[in-house]
Every structure is written in structure tokens, then in C-alpha cells.
Amino acid sequence: MDALFKGEQAVLGAILLDPAQLDTLSWLTPGDFYRPAHQALFAAMRTLQSSEHPALATQGNVPLSWVTDTVTEAGRHVRGLTSPYAHTxxxxxxxxxxxxxxxxxxxxGSIHRTVTEHAVRLEHVARIDAEQQQVEGVLHHADVLTGVLGDLSRRWGTDPRPVPGPSTGPVVASPPVRPEQTEDERFLLAVLVSQPAAMGxxxxxxxxxxxxxxGHGQLYRCLGALHHRGExxxxxxxxxxxxxxxxxxxxxxxxxxxxxxxGGPGAGSAEWLGDRVIRSSxxxxTTQxxxxxxALAEDETLAPGRLIGQALHALGPLDEVRARWRTANGHPSRALEKTRPAVRPDPAARMNAALSRSAARQPTPQPASHAAPVAPPSTATVPRSRASPSPA
Incomplete structure (x- = not known):
């Protein structure tokens, strides 16, 4: 028997036996139940509570009307619900x-289902945007998922903060690479090599x-190193x-x-091709x-607090690449502005500085240890041009 199913039955049975338990379950909503019949029953209990059903003020034995009225109210929203199931x-x-x-x-159980549903929706939108070279849809749904994780964290009673998972976690396959993505990368690298100012x-x-x-990423790293050194x-x-x-x-x-x-043609705009590459990124x-x-949400052994923290941690790389995409489109973020590299000097100035650092240095005389101090030379041995003038 499924433990979650038994838990839903147990909480509903507890309220049927003791309606006052509704006050201790103010943080629970009908949408938290998995089965539609259980959702309808809990919603009916909330409706009867708001209408001040007489059973809520009864001390001792609960009247039978509480059970029958709950089933009747729930039967208005779901079919097939009978009184014998309430006794079950x-x-x-x-x-x-x-x-x-x-x-x-x-x-x-509701937290695991909710996270799974939003993750599946985010993956679906990401695959559609990959075909259309769009990013607005995935970023919107990623923000929605982040907000949902924050709400679930507060309901569970924990702080919504990213928590890295164990290094021995499940291995997740990378999304497939589309041919047009690598084609844009090849064109961009050819432009960066053939056009001197393109890297900037x-x-x-x-x-x-x-x-x-x-391999394309490593070649771009090489070009970036040359650009960084001013070569x-x-x-x-x-x-x-x-x-x-x-x-x-x-x-x-x-x-x-x-x-x-x-040896490619090297024709095109590096900025436009780079924007296509970062959009694909x-x-x-987001898909990753x-x-x-x-995969985290489908792990039933993962506690809700750890699930939410590790899910927020999984969204961390998206925040970084989104900030750079905004910079590429003229909307830099403050976090990226702080990490922007300093302005590099002119290549000629860098070469002169390197040559000056490579020049031979004159040896510095070292004072002899345990030697008597040397007396200063007398004025008689000093040349006339450096001797102090005699007083008039």
C-alpha cells in the first residue's frame, strides 16, 4: 500500500473523527491531496468550517451530520463519492x-509533485525555444519555478537557499546538441580568427x-587568452x-x-553570431x-527541504548565463558589472612593460657581516668639482 495514499486517508479520517483538527491543519490546502476525491472532501470540510457547522462547536461525540454533510458537499464537485467511503x-x-x-x-508528497510538474513544463518550453532560437519563454518559466520553490520552502518552514547535492547524485544526461548550434559556433570562430577586432x-x-x-569552447578559450594578453x-x-x-x-x-x-571564410558579424551562441547556451x-x-523531485527519499535547496542550486548556472545574455543585449546586470575585467592597456605598452621587466639589473652590494663600519672619506680625497666650497 502506498504510504502517501494512506496518509491522505488518515488525515481525512482524523478530521471526520475530530473536526477541531482543522485548526491544526491551517497550512494544508485541498490542492495538496493527490486523489480528486480527497481534494473534494478536504475542500468540503473547509467550506463547512467557514459556514460554522454545528459539529465544530460540539464537545465530546461528533454528530453524524458532520460526516453526511461533508460527503454531500464534496459530492457536488466530484462523482462517485459515497458515505461508506467516509467510514473507510x-x-x-x-x-x-x-x-x-x-x-x-x-x-x-504535494511538494514533490509540484516541483516535478514545473520541471517538466520548463523542459518542454526549453525544447520549443531551442527550435525557435528564443529565450524569453524559458526565462519566464524558470522565474516561475524559482517563485514556486520559494513558496514551497516557506510552507515547509525552511529558508529558500541553494544547497549543493552530494557528489554521488544521479547522473543526468546532457540535452542533445542541434546541428545548427555547432554551425553557428564554427562561423563565429572563423570570424574571430580572420577579423582582428572581432574578439573585442x-x-x-x-x-x-x-x-x-x-572542442569549439577550447579553441575560443585559446583565442580569449591571446586577446587577454594583447597578442x-x-x-x-x-x-x-x-x-x-x-x-x-x-x-x-x-x-x-x-x-x-x-581556414573558414570568416565573413559575418561576431556580435550577431555570438548572440546566437549565448542564446543556445x-x-x-535551462534544459539541463x-x-x-x-530527477531530484522523483527521488522519494529526498526530504522537501533538501529537494528545494538542491533545486535552487540547479538553477544557479542559469542565473549566471542569463546575466551575460542581458549584457550582450544591452542590459548588463550589476553582478556582471562588478566582475567585468579591467580595461587592457595598449599592446605596445604591454610589450614595453615586459621588456623593462626583462632588463638586466645591477647587483646590489651586500653589507659585510661582523665588519667594522667604514669611515667616511675625508674632503682631501674628494674631487674639486664635488668638494664643498671653502668659506670666504
């Missing part, structure tokens, strides 16, 4: 005074992790940086793949978060 609920309650514990079981258009908000193809970017310097990082040796990039990326990050949250 009464028999399913071991102790009416344990109603708050039974209600907490019902709320726990995307450097502040595009990151290697935004690329769906890992020129072309086919030769990019190939040299790739070899220095061992990307060909470890198989991250193949020579054929590198030749196609570095937003949708891909939705899949992870759905």
Missing part, C-alpha cells in the same frame, strides 16, 4: 491527534562553456596557442577539425537544470 477513511486513521503528522506527509565584440560576455561543442589573433597564433595547451595531443581537437575552423542550461530538478 475513519477506519484508516489510527489516532486523530496525529493529524498534523499525517498532514505533513500529504504536504511532502564578444569577449566581455561570451564564455567557453557557452559552446555546445567542447594578435590569426591562424598562426591560434594554432600555436592550441599546441601549447596540448589540445591536439589529448584529442580535444583534431587536425582536420582545426583546419576547417582556422541559455536554453541548453530542468532535467536535474525533475
Amino acid at each position: 477513511l475513519i477506519a484508516a486513521c489510527p489516532r486523530p491527534q496525529n493529524a498534523p503528522v499525517y498532514g505533513r506527509m500529504v504536504l511532502e 565584440e564578444v569577449y566581455d560576455w561570451l564564455r567557453p562553456d557557452d559552446f555546445a561543442d567542447a 594578435p589573433i590569426d591562424e598562426v597564433t591560434a594554432l600555436w596557442e592550441v599546441q601549447r595547451r596540448g589540445l591536439l595531443a589529448d584529442g580535444t581537437l583534431s587536425q582536420v577539425q582545426l583546419d576547417s575552423l582556422l 541559455v536554453v541548453r542550461t 537544470a530542468a532535467i536535474s530538478i525533475k
Whole structure:
């Protein structure tokens, strides 16, 4: 027998036996119940409570009218509900005074179902937006899920704060990569290599992790390193940086793949292509978060507080990539402005500074240890040009 089903029966049976238990379950709503019949019965009890049913003021034995009126009121909203089932609920309650514990079981099941439903909806919207190259829909539903997690956290009595899960958690498969995503990435890398000023258009908000193809992301990291050091970017310097990082040796990039990326046409706008890449990153990050949250919600062993905290933690990467997407579209966030790198000096100035640091230094004389102090030279040994003038 399902424990959640037994918990719903027990809490309803406790209220039928003791209507005063409704006051101890003020935090429970009809929507927290899974079965429609149980939702209707609990809603009927709330309706009778608001209308001040005489059974609520009765001391001692509860009148039979409380049971019959509850079933009658609930029967207006759901079909197939009979009085014998109310007695089944009464028999399913071991102790009416344990109603708050039974209600907490019902709320726990409701939290898992609610998180699952919103995660599934978020994943569905993300897959649609991936086909249309849109991000507004997934960001809206991600904000809705964040708000729902906050409300559920307050209902459960905990603070809505992100909590990382265990390192041995379930392995979640990454969403599939669409061919047009890698095509945009190839065009963008070709533009960055062939156009000297193109890297400056995307450097502040595009990151290697935004690329769906890992090899493309590593090549972009190499180009970003050249740009950060103020060095020129072309086919030769990019190939040299790739070899220095061992990307060909470890198989991250193949020579054929590198030749196609570095020898591309290089036509187009880096800013426009970069915007398409980061849009795909937003949708891909949202899909990954939705899949992870759905897997967490389906784990019945996970307590509601941990479920909510780990779900908020799974949404964390989306906040970071969304802030950079807003910067790319002219709406920078304050958090990203604080982390923006400082303005880099002119390449010639950087080269001169490096040469000055490489110049040979004159050895500094070291004082001899345990030696007597040297007396200052007399004025007789000082040249005339440096001697003090004699007094007149």
C-alpha cells in the first residue's frame, strides 16, 4: 500500500473523527491531496468550517451530520463519492491527534509533485525555444519555478537557499546538441580568427562553456587568452596557442577539425553570431537544470527541504548565463558589472612593460657581516668639482 495514499486517508479520517483538527491543519490546502476525491472532501470540510457547522462547536461525540454533510458537499464537485467511503477513511486513521503528522506527509508528497510538474513544463518550453532560437519563454518559466520553490520552502518552514547535492547524485544526461548550434559556433570562430577586432565584440560576455561543442569552447578559450594578453589573433597564433595547451595531443581537437575552423571564410558579424551562441547556451542550461530538478523531485527519499535547496542550486548556472545574455543585449546586470575585467592597456605598452621587466639589473652590494663600519672619506680625497666650497 502506498504510504502517501494512506496518509491522505488518515488525515481525512482524523478530521471526520475530530473536526477541531482543522485548526491544526491551517497550512494544508485541498490542492495538496493527490486523489480528486480527497481534494473534494478536504475542500468540503473547509467550506463547512467557514459556514460554522454545528459539529465544530460540539464537545465530546461528533454528530453524524458532520460526516453526511461533508460527503454531500464534496459530492457536488466530484462523482462517485459515497458515505461508506467516509467510514473507510475513519477506519484508516489510527489516532486523530496525529493529524498534523499525517498532514505533513500529504504536504511532502504535494511538494514533490509540484516541483516535478514545473520541471517538466520548463523542459518542454526549453525544447520549443531551442527550435525557435528564443529565450524569453524559458526565462519566464524558470522565474516561475524559482517563485514556486520559494513558496514551497516557506510552507515547509525552511529558508529558500541553494544547497549543493552530494557528489554521488544521479547522473543526468546532457540535452542533445542541434546541428545548427555547432554551425553557428564554427562561423563565429572563423570570424574571430580572420577579423582582428572581432574578439573585442564578444569577449566581455561570451564564455567557453557557452559552446555546445567542447572542442569549439577550447579553441575560443585559446583565442580569449591571446586577446587577454594583447597578442594578435590569426591562424598562426591560434594554432600555436592550441599546441601549447596540448589540445591536439589529448584529442580535444583534431587536425582536420582545426583546419576547417582556422581556414573558414570568416565573413559575418561576431556580435550577431555570438548572440546566437549565448542564446543556445541559455536554453541548453535551462534544459539541463530542468532535467536535474525533475530527477531530484522523483527521488522519494529526498526530504522537501533538501529537494528545494538542491533545486535552487540547479538553477544557479542559469542565473549566471542569463546575466551575460542581458549584457550582450544591452542590459548588463550589476553582478556582471562588478566582475567585468579591467580595461587592457595598449599592446605596445604591454610589450614595453615586459621588456623593462626583462632588463638586466645591477647587483646590489651586500653589507659585510661582523665588519667594522667604514669611515667616511675625508674632503682631501674628494674631487674639486664635488668638494664643498671653502668659506670666504
